[in-house]
Amino acid sequence: MGKQALEQFRKCTPLFQLLMDPNRQDIILLLSEHDALTVNDITEHSVLSRPAISHHLQLLRQQGLVEVDKRGTERYYSLTLGNAVESLKELLSLVERDCL
Template sequence: MKNTPDDNDFAVSTFRNCIPIFSALGDAKRQDIILLLAEHEPLNVNQIAEHIELSRPAISHHLKILRDVGLVSVDRKGTENNYSLELGDALVTIKQLVETVEKACL
């Protein structure tokens, strides 16, 4: 079955929607943070710093990138921010990409 131009446009759009997620996941330290949160969530920056050899400002920077793409959420309690994984929307987007590629390319 041949793809229509609309199918191709949708596939390109789906790929483009995944760029920020893949970019965020492309950094080893952000991968470490995700894996750490998967085991110990929720954690604050100090708790993350106990496990990952980065400065607190560097960890905060990585957490902001992960938050911006929807991979991490923050819950503020007083003056403390606790971070947790928030994979729902990102996983939906990646699954949509996989389905689109399977449909368009297989």
């Protein structure tokens, strides 16, 4: 494997680890169906507790997959997958170029 591909793999590792969790997958898919949702909205569609949802949203925010918009006392969460998708596309391109 080429050095660039390996470096990109390492760069994507936190994203892969984050996406391994089925609960976070569910949250991402739910958010993909809506412009923005509150923690309470997400909790209504989940078997997880509100604190658990908040924890998963925090992890998703840290990796740049979700952003939060504060409106009054409510926080609305929405997807921001652009950078993650670009990183994965770059990885696939490098693997295709260097490994196939």
